[in-house]
Amino acid sequence: MKIDLTGKTAIVTGSTAGIGLAIAQGLANAGAAVTVTGRTQARVDEAIATLEQKIPGASVDGVAADLGSAEGCQTLIEAKPSCDILINNVGIFGPKDFFEIPDEEWQQFFDVNVMSAVRLSRHYAQGMKARDWGRIQFLSSESALNIPAEMVHYGMTKSAVQSISRGLAKVLAGTQVTVNAVLPGPTKSEGVGKMIADIARQQGISEVEAEANFVKENRPSSIIQRVAEVEEVANLSVYLASPQASATTGAAMRVEGGIVDTMA
Structure with missing residues (x-):
């Protein structure tokens, strides 16, 4: 199977390092024109340079914005009004005792991990629906199902994006726009x-x-x-972004090494 995304445009949020950068690289390798995002221009420029070095001739650009805010999401939308593939990867995590997590930190995790994906999906899905083709992914986690006691606030956000992913897939029923959640484990x-x-x-x-x-x-x-290696997660994401994955939607696709002890 050869995945060819030539002519497709992709936005990968939180893609200056880690899983996001690996997904951006995988999409660019498949021929997509990729936009990376990060909070600072320096990190964005560094990611672009890395991708251009690894993939000569790749079409890569970037937008610096804090996607944990409505203003930051709007900055990205104004810079890139449409795309064919949206990877909602941006997120934060960190262990903390439940009894010591203040309201402000719960809100911060929700704003970055959940509302960034809601705001961007709400915008870009409309264009995909009008063109009758698109791919939206939400980077969830095995922590959405296996809520870690040391990161309850993180697990909550990953459960939320998984629910949104399933619901949005139903909203787009009957179209050629697919929506899926990807559930990595420790990567x-x-x-x-x-x-x-x-x-x-x-x-x-x-x-x-x-x-x-x-x-x-x-x-x-x-x-x-x-x-897991970041490339192992990226491989699944690139497949889900491909024309070959046209019958996979509304799914929670696990790439967590079998941590969740179920077969479903």
């Missing part, structure tokens, strides 16, 4: 890599040992028994 993103490096430094062990211990202690049901 070697920038944030997770830093966390593992910190654990290794604190415990005086190698990062390989720290990673293995993290999976064993925090995700013992993992079948692959390791942290």
